[in-house]
Amino acid sequence: MDFLTLDYFIKLFNIILIDLVLAGDNAIVIALAARNLPKEHQKKAIIWGTVGAVIIRIAATLAVVWLLQLPFLLLIGGVLLVWIAYKLLVDEKEHNIEAKPQLWPAIRTIIIADAVMGFDNVIAVAGAAHGSFDLVIIGLIVSVPIMVWGSTLFIRLVEKFPVIITIGAGVLAYTAGSMLTGDPFVKGWFDENPVMKWAFIAIVVIGVILAGYLKKLSKNFISINEQGQLTIPDSIKNEAQIEANDSFEAKVDDQGRIVLVKVAKSEG
Template sequence: MDLELLSQILIIIGIDIVLGGDNAIVIALACRNLPVDKRNKAILLGTGLAIIVRIALTIIAVYLLMIPFLQLVGGLFLIYIAYNLLTEDGDDVNKIRGGTTLFQAVRTIVVADLVMGFDNVLAVAGAAGGKIILVVAGLLISIPIIVWGSKIILKFMERFPIIIYIGAGILALTAGKMITHEERIQPFLETYSFSYYIIPLITIVFVLLAGLIKKTSTK
């Protein structure tokens, strides 16, 4: 496995873990009203369906990003997502309602994952660079980590806020690369070849500084 391929897989796993940290809370909230004997079924069914739907949506997003200017627009939107990661307060997670039947709990898990996972889908599609196998591999590796280990990940994030900044930096890097992959601006980038390195760097610095300023101003 070459270094570039390995780095892409690691970036996708990192994105999945950072943006999917709330999944365990969603699952817990969705299943909290179920009898104990049905909770495991709801977790397995809900998570399994959510994985299938997310893989399908990410593959669709990979192809959509091939449309002219969508790499540029997607990159700019991903910058916004990275900024939100640093400044959001997580209220959306607490609005998840628990189901009273197996079907309701599974439906809640899948729908909540769809709504909350849009940023994840876009980021993974951008990081994959059109390689569907990377999308599937990254999700299959990271989803079990998220489902069974995200409570630990969330505790680490609360204890070590630097992890959030690292995650936002990964998203900003992906956004910068998406922008440089936009075919319609390639003539400009080829004229100034250093832009391939400067644009991702600028996106990282911008996101981290903007998030830091926002957080300090609201304290």
């Protein structure tokens, strides 16, 4: 692949964006793993844990890049990536990381946690690299420092502009579509029918984003059964701090809508 071409930089940008949207919170995991260390050891744990994680990530990604050249594996990887893109849109990540009080156990925890969490990154980056080992290495070298030292800023940007996650999911879905149409088993047919190829990729991208949007929307639906019992999604329950034994009074607001008002609990 020629350097300094528009196609090369587009693929490199895709890899960096994929790394950021899928691993933007890895620095939080690293911080959690090192939080119980003495201050003088925390920096060492973060640096060496990150170095070990990056080495494993590069090795695993290069191995997958090589494997994806085999027939049918691009199809499998493409299907996995469709699921990863969908989960990116609908999942709310939680971090349950045990903090170690000693340096080397903390480093080991960081490396293992990153390896476990990095499976989706490996598949996505390998697919976006299109068989280019140098794209994988350069992409990870550029994105990892951003991921570790700039993740707090990136997370704030995502919270302020949620469309970043949608764009990232779209890039993942596009990569998945490219993998599905680029497998040696079907590549010849799609190359002969480019309109069908791009239509298929467009369907994958639109389908993933639409499915993620509908799923996220459904999390905010309050349903009522035949007995008049309400089912409140966890997202609303947590935001409104609703508990199982809370009491509510139904009122009508100025716009004629029914409003449920929590009744204060009596003391004693």
